[in-house]
Amino acid sequence: MPGPLAFDEYDSFVRSLGFLSDREMCTLVVAGDEILDNLLTHGEIGPGGVVVLVRKRASGLTLGFFVESHPDFAAFAQMVNNEPVPPPRFSADQRRWRGLGLTMCRTIAPSIQHRPGLLVDRIIMTIDVR
Amino acid sequence: MTGISVEASERGPWTVLSVHGPINSYTFNELQEKTMLHAGRVHMAADLSGVSSMTSAGIGVLLAAVEDAETAGKRFIIVAPSEVVRLAIESTGFADRFPTVPSLKELPALA
Numbered sequence: 001m002p003g004p005l006a007f008d009e010y011d012s013f014v015r016s017l018g019f020l021s022d023r024e025m026c027t028l029v030v031a032g033d034e035i036l037d038n039l040l041t042h043g044e045i046g047p048g049g050v051v052v053l054v055r056k057r058a059s060g061l062t063l064g065f066f067v068e069s070h071p072d073f074a075a076f077a078q079m080v081n082n083e084p085v086p087p088p089r090f091s092a093d094q095r096r097w098r099g100l101g102l103t104m105c106r107t108i109a110p111s112i113q114h115r116p117g118l119l120v121d122r123i124i125m126t127i128d129v130r
Numbered sequence: 131m132t133g134i135s136v137e138a139s140e141r142g143p144w145t146v147l148s149v150h151g152p153i154n155s156y157t158f159n160e161l162q163e164k165t166m167l168h169a170g171r172v173h174m175a176a177d178l179s180g181v182s183s184m185t186s187a188g189i190g191v192l193l194a195a196v197e198d199a200e201t202a203g204k205r206f207i208i209v210a211p212s213e214v215v216r217l218a219i220e221s222t223g224f225a226d227r228f229p230t231v232p233s234l235k236e237l238p239a240l241a
Contacts, residue, residue: 003156004132004133004154005132007132007152007156007183008132011152011182011183023213026213026217027217029183029214030183030184030214030217030218033152033183033184033185034185034186036154037155037185037186040155040156041155088223088224090193090194095194096190097186097189097193097194100189100190100222101185103221104186104218104222105221107220107222107223108221
């Protein structure tokens with residue numbers, strides 16, 4: 001899944017999962033696209049691509065991303081594990097908002113964990129869609 | 131659909147941007163260019179019914195457009211957001227910053 005094609009492939013994958021409701025699909029598209037956006041912006045997706053796991057249980061959804069380790073993304077993602085989440089802020093000189101994506105992910109997923117590894121990094125989101 | 135299309139049209143006092151496709155870090159520039167061209171100069175409506183997904187990159191563009199409009203005493207309204215867009219906006223906690231109408235027919239008349 002090189003570059004922007006990753007979004008298309010991920011969205012198609014999620015929308016093909018027949019065990020999801022429409023709302024669950026939308027939730028996974030929003031959360032997963034934000035993860036992909038950050039993977040591509042703050043790191044890169046290696047030749048191994050991304051392996052995505054979606055699991056549905058009575059307690060909620062689990063969305064997992066398994067991607068080749070990348071030091072830049074690992075450094076960026078450390079803030080995911082930190083509490084509390086800093087509020088979004090506007091960078092006037094860059095004319096961009098910072099922290100919006102993290103807030104989005106935290107709102108959607110009460111639990112987000114970034115687990116860096118020697119070869120593979122794992123990002124696990126637990127989503128309550130009830 | 132990897133890219134987006136952003137088309138501008140006039141509808142009474144409103145300049146309408148019709149957006150189709152996914153808005154993310156690869157595509158938001160086109161939306162940003164079009165909104166910066168119009169926001170704060172005219173009353174603008176963004177028809178997002180054709181947006182298939184939206185990351186924080188796109189929401190940041192919309193927030194900036196809202197602020198430009200408010201600063202200039204103009205209006206900025208979102209029209210018919212898709213379910214994915216609505217959910218993305220709600221998840222930022224800034225939903226109350228975006229006036230929204232369900233269709234172009236619902237755009238308010240302006241004095």
